[in-house]
Amino acid sequence: MSVKLTNHFYLFENLLLNWNNLAKVEKELVELDKLIEEYNDDQLLILAANDKYKCLNCIEDLRKQIFDQVLTLDRFIDVKLQNKDSTELKHSSDREHDFFNYELDENGIALEITSGVGGQESSLFVNELFELYNSYGLWLGLQFNILHSGKTDIGGLRKAKAEISGDPYLVKNFKYESGIHRIQRVPKTEKSGRIHTSTVAVSILPIYLDIDVEIHNKDLRIDTYKAQGKGGQHVNTTDSAVRITHVPTGLVAECQEGRSQIANRERAFEILKDKMIEHKHANATSHFTNIRKNQRGTLGRSEKIRTYNFPQDRITDHRLPDKAFHGLKKSFQEQTPTLLHDIICSIDDYLKNLKFHQIMSRFS
Incomplete structure (x- = not known):
């Protein structure tokens, strides 16, 4: 200490x-x-x-x-x-x-975009935003592996998913994209020229390539007892059966298959490890479900983190006070990711400064 x-x-x-x-x-x-x-x-x-x-x-x-x-x-x-x-x-x-830590960054992230309010217009923007993210990932020198992007009849996407990997420092840029994105524009199918408002949801999830567990002896309680059931002279006469309890999780593994207590102990330990990996995987799945749910919310317009206003050629990120970015149409038409990069860098700087002052106030 x-x-x-x-x-x-x-x-x-x-x-x-x-x-x-x-x-x-x-x-x-x-x-x-x-x-x-x-x-x-x-x-x-x-x-x-x-x-x-x-x-x-x-x-x-x-x-x-x-x-x-x-x-x-x-x-x-x-x-x-x-x-x-x-x-x-x-x-x-x-x-x-913060689920998005450096260990998870080394494995990359899973990007999911889902259509929300707005029907066909929403699915069209899912496709456009997914293509922009693809361009941005390649522009950063990352690997953008498309897992799911089934097109609709009008060329939109109800859901798109990709895995992004590469330099952890650059992969982290995508974490600021999670949340509700609101779109304001005149749809191609709108004849009267009326502006529609729709939404898409972006989820950023960590990836576990391999789930492993570390078991410490201090966390184990090992009990021995006489084997039960049919068998030879060792059954009900020697304490060859082994029960191992992982105290922090309460998981239990038992083995009485062999005549040797040492062999049963090793087998029980393997069973316990398998149970802990399964337990950790279930917790991770539940955790990811909660992350996805928190990031998507109800898919409502009021929960937006960013607004794409096409008539005014402007992007407003609602996490940044009094700041707007122009050049929206060019960014999507030409799939140029520089505007998106500027937005992400601005958010990163703002949140770091905010966090810095919050922490420093604790020392003052």
């Missing part, structure tokens, strides 16, 4: 060091901006611009380091306080819960 405390003490020292360095570089950046406004000499302007570029890169690196350090300390403090009083910070587990 003292080693862990020492490690976190040094982490806190490095955090303060980076924090002070960030303040210095930000002050230097302000001074450079003032100088750039005052300079008339072209050579001095070039030098100042280069210094400003270095400052901006340095600020970005320091903020990333500080964010990671603060997040680590925040989790460490949560664990210590929860051990002291499990009810005091019950909300912290909810706040920190």
Whole structure:
């Protein structure tokens, strides 16, 4: 425990060091901006611009380091306080819960798009959005493996599914897409020119390539007893049968097939492991079902995370305050993913800054 405390003490020292360095570089950046406004000499302007570029890169690196350090300390403090009083910070587990962690990213993600309100218009947009995601994944250099995309009579998709894998850092970009996407436009089948509003649901799920379990001896209770049933001289005379109980889950495995207690113990352990894998798979399936349900909601228009307004050529992501993105039509017509990338990067920066200030408020 003292080693862990020492490690976190040094982490806190490095955090303060980076924090002070960030303040210095930000002050230097302000001074450079003032100088750039005052300079008339072209050579001095070039030098100042280069210094400003270095400052901006340095600020970005320091903020990333500080964010990671603060997040680590925040989790460490949560664990210590929860051990002291499990009810005091019950909300912290909810706040920190994020199914999309680095282990799952290494295996990739499953992308699902389902049509919602709007009938045929909704299914058409499922197809368009799925194609845009495909272009975006390939643009990032990821593998986009289409699993299901059966077309409707009018060229739409009621449901589309793909697995995306590759660089975990880039795969994580897709996690911000989960939720209800609202579309506002005049459908091709609309003769009066009236704007329709429809929705599609995007779900982002982790992928388990192989489910394995780790069993610790301290979690096991092993009982031996006399074998029951027909048999030779060992039945009902020696404690050859074995029962292993995994205390945390309550799963039990028994074996009395062999005459040797050692052989029965090994077989019971294998049975227990199979049961735990099955148990973990069932929990994962239930967990994914809850994730999908939470991301989709009721598929209603009011639950949207993003609105695609085609008449105004504008995308509004409702997680970003007072910010809109233009160039919607070109993005979908030409399947150019740069606009989508700009939106995702903006969300990532905004949420990281929000999380950063939330965590720092705990230290103030």
